[in-house]
Amino acid sequence: MCLANPQKIIKINKDKALTDSNKEINISLVSKLKKGDYVLAQNGFAVKKISQKEAKASLKIFKGGKK
Amino acid sequence: MKKGEILASIYSWGCNRDKELKSSETFRQFIASGEEKFQRKIKDILPKLKPDNCYKIIAAILKIKDPYTPKVIEAYWLGHKLLNVKNSILSHNYTVLNTIAKINPSRLPIQIKNDTENCLISLGRVKKIWKGKSSIKKVAVEYQPLEFGDKISLGKTETKKIDWYPKLLPHLKVNDWISIHYNTARQVLTASQRKSLLKNLEEALKLINTQAN
Secondary structure (H helix, E strand, O other), X not given: OOOOEEEEEEEEEOOEEEEOOXXXXXXXXXXXXXXXXXXXXXXXXXXXXXXXXXXXXXXXXXXXXXX | OOHHHHHHHHHHOOOHHHHHOOOHHHHHHHHHHOOHHHHHHHHHHHHHXXXXXXXXXXXXXXXXXXXXXXXXXXXXHHXXXXXXXXXXXXXXXXXXXXXXXXXXXXXXXXXXXXXXXXHOOEEEEEEEEEOOOOOOEEEEEEEOOEEEOOOEEEOOOEEEEEEEOOOOOOOOOOOOEEEEEOOEEEEEOOHHHHHHHHHHHHHXXXXXXXXXX
């Protein structure tokens, strides 16, 4: 998906979460998220929970690294 | 630069991932000018974009050796008759819609709805062309926006103004069917491409609507 970025949640406060890229995102659209989970974030919202493997693969592409 | 690479560039331009790689301006300049000097940079960027993996898988399915063959690139962006419903998951439109598939459409914030709409490859018909001196011109198109109800579906036909780069589509005329990505006309479609894109959109919507909570 062109718009969503993988992010790791490092802190949760109600509907807000702080991610490893120091961004605050709204997590109200995705249920049962916890610290350490990876999500796809789009326009300030977590839109999908993803596995660590998926997140790392995406991040490699984002950084222009080898897939 | 091969035709398939040019096509991949035309569709890839404008995505967030492209922006993350800081390649957006290179794509834009290439599309706006058509100049060859941007081609080497683009050839380096394309394999780093997410669709590259999908091109490879689609090429294997279609038994085509070169993933940057126009037929493969088109299959990813517009759909292909040989990619059945199951394989529609390899298409761009499915990837876009799948990101929000687990969320009840009625709960989606407006900005996510707009993002999804813009990121999707949609089908439009040119109704009016404004000709001016700018390198970016405007055209009015009829298209079906997404409708976010209990499910996500194609809504009633509406008209909107989008960007048109004459260097990219020099022969664009009223009543042409085009593909739209990020409110920019990307390609003039043949009847067969139009049918594929519509089918691809419908299949992608069908697949993701079955996943909604």
